[in-house]
Amino acid sequence: AQKITQTQPGMFVQEKEAVTLDCTYDTSDQSYGLFWYKQPSSGEMIFLIYQGSYDEQNATEGRYSLNFQKARKSANLVISASQLGDSAMYFCAMRESQQGAYGQNFVFGPGTRLSVLP
């Protein structure tokens, strides 16, 4: 079963408007972390924002905020005041404990391609 679901393969947003990218996750761990990464056409993955499962406040990093709804297992990324440079693939990811092993496992969603229109 998919552990990370991103239901929007592609999104369009007008420059300077806000956009929400959806992410739902599935885990039985009590302690886990949720991440959003941006991947421009150059291919490099860029860390955007992190939310821990025990964090009560929604994470914010500049124009990025994470709308964390634990009961719904949802971790949507909100980008305010979109810029042309925001056009990229966006991946939601989860860090959870690997069963039977010492360490962590990162699971990525399929990604959402965001296009910002001038």
Add this chain to the structure above:
Amino acid sequence: KAGVTQTPRYLIKTRGQQVTLSCSPISGHRSVSWYQQTPGQGLQFLFEYFSETQRNKGNFPGRFSGRQFSNSRSEMNVSTLELGDSALYLCASSLGLAGLEQFFGPGTRLTVL
């Protein structure tokens, strides 16, 4: 502080050959993870190394292997290359196994002909 570096950036090989990719983590980072990214399968976790020991492994055949050196640099090896191994291979480093975030390198794009 220098970021994660990966060499080479591009590589072309033929079926049956083997390949070794290199990753140098951010200074002070002790954990290195490897990922394969393809259009069909997306981003998939290969393995994670910490203090020269493989701590975690994804669901890949034994042709995929790796190692980590005492300076935390890591290499990934793929033997008997198949066409389906064509992908972007990303390396990421973090402070430790419980690191909050991973920092990714630019990737090595492997093409198997």
